[in-house]
Amino acid sequence: MQTVSMIVPCFNEQESVPIYFNAMAKIFQKPEMQNYALELWFIDDGSSDATLSELKKLNKQYPDVAHFVSFSRNFGKESAIYAGLQAATGEIVGLMDVDLQDPPELLPQMLQELSTGDYDTIGTRRIGREGEPAFRSFLSNLFYKFINKISKVEIIPNARDYRVMTRKVVNTVLSMPEVNRFSKGIFSWVGFKTKYLDFENRERVAGTTSWSLWQLFEYSLEAIIDFSAAPLAIASFVGIFACVVSVLAIIFIIFRTIFFGDPTTGWPSLAAMILFIGGIQLFCLGILGNYIGRIYSESKHRPIYVINEKK
Known part of the structure; x- marks a missing residue:
């Protein structure tokens, strides 16, 4: 049986945490998932609400499944991803948002594709942006076109952080301890055989996004500077x-x-x-x-x- 370590960054997600856990538990109860054991690593990125309390409840109730890392303050999603990669112990490591905009029901197919040995990473990308403000969608598309024009590393348009990877890929990413991180670019830079699965955009199950338009602009600027001169x-x-x-x-x-x-x-x-x-x-x-x-x-x-x- 293989252990699948799912990294779940959290920032003020007290409502989403229990919903996410229940959704993932149902997925791993399916017959096609009987050869996989679930390990969850929730990374609390300095939340100011009751997110940490919810994580402690899950850890107390399911100590072998639900683990958490709590930061001393908010360090950002990129730091949370790196911390999760360091904490994960599974042969297969995944990355997923807690708000369930990444469909858990896609996970069995992702693991099946990875098990063939033809790929080292199975990623995902959205094929639509329904429900998202038109101006934000326009800026996102403009960003991908611009960065792929100036960068030698291809950044897949509309790719999500949602992915599963072999231990080989994870160890390679961990060998890059840079402080200024843009994970989508790093995953592309390290290479390896990658396949992307498409899914329709969906709304958050609870709470509101913590990403403002200005924060997205800063994140885009970080990506451009990190991966292009x-x-x-x-x-x-x-x-x-x-x-x-x-x-x-x-x-x-x-x-x-x-x-x-x-x-x-x-x-x-x-x-x-x-x-x-x-x-x-x-x-x-x-x-x-x-x-x-x-x-x-x-x-x-x-x-x-x-x-x-x-x-």
């Missing part, structure tokens, strides 16, 4: 473009002064040029600063997360 090249191109425009502007001003005079004594043109060049410089410095900031955070070698409690 293209922004630095763009900054260089914009700098060259600004220099060319400035030279042309200077030539224009000189000719205008020689042939038509300069009744305004040149201050509007000078001010426009200074503002233009200054804006370009700040833009380029901002891009460069993001990369330097990530180098700085990696150089401090701080832990990716801090555990407050684990069972």
Whole structure:
């Protein structure tokens, strides 16, 4: 019998935790799952509600199945995923959201595909975004198109974190202890044979999402910087473009002064040029600063997360 360790990041999910556990218990009672034993690793990412209390109840009632890691504060979903990968002991390791937007009923098929030995990872992706705001869907599609244009690593559009992996894949991911993490990119970067199963989008079973539009923007920016040096090249191109425009502007001003005079004594043109060049410089410095900031955070070698409690 193989143990399937499912990693379940949680942040303020007190309502979803018991619903999720019951749904997973039913799945593993099915005849086709008789050769698999379930191990759940709930990662409490510094929740401020009763999520930890719910996890302790499950652990007390099902100590061999329901385990948890509680962070000392909120470190983010990426840190929770990494902590779960480190804690998981199963031959097969899975990743799943607690809100059941990832369908548990798809898990038997995923494990069946993995058991053939033809693939090292079975991932999932949504084929629709019904119920999601149109503007958010537009930005998501734009992000995938943009990052796949500038990155050498293909990020599968609409891919979910929901996946199952062999121990070989997990050990490879764990060998990458970087602080600034984008797991979808990391899973693609490590390679291995991967198959994706499609499913229709579904609503959360309880609670509300903790991801704001600004947080999603920051997460997208993290992915772009982590998996592409293209922004630095763009900054260089914009700098060259600004220099060319400035030279042309200077030539224009000189000719205008020689042939038509300069009744305004040149201050509007000078001010426009200074503002233009200054804006370009700040833009380029901002891009460069993001990369330097990530180098700085990696150089401090701080832990990716801090555990407050684990069972």
